[in-house]
Amino acid sequence: MPQHIIVGVDGTSDSLLAADWAAREARRRKAPLLLLYGYKRFGFGKDG
Numbered sequence: 001m002p003q004h005i006i007v008g009v010d011g012t013s014d015s016l017l018a019a020d021w022a023a024r025e026a027r028r029r030k031a032p033l034l035l036l037y038g039y040k041r042f043g044f045g046k047d048g
Contacts (some may be wrong), residue, residue, distance in 0.1 A: 002031035011039050 007022035009015045019035060028035035 002029055004032045005029070006036065007019045009035050010039070013047050 005022050005026040007015075007018050009019050022035075023033055025031075
């Protein structure tokens with residue numbers, strides 16, 4: 001079973017380039033691709 005290709009995406013141009021590379025690499029390896037997206041919610045928690 002092939003290993004997953006995992007990449008973090010935050011909307012920046014660098015992260016979109018990384019996602020593009022990861023998609024091509026996953027296709028080449030016939031591996032599952034997992035895109036992770038994270039963001040900070042303002043107004044919640046200790047800082048908010």
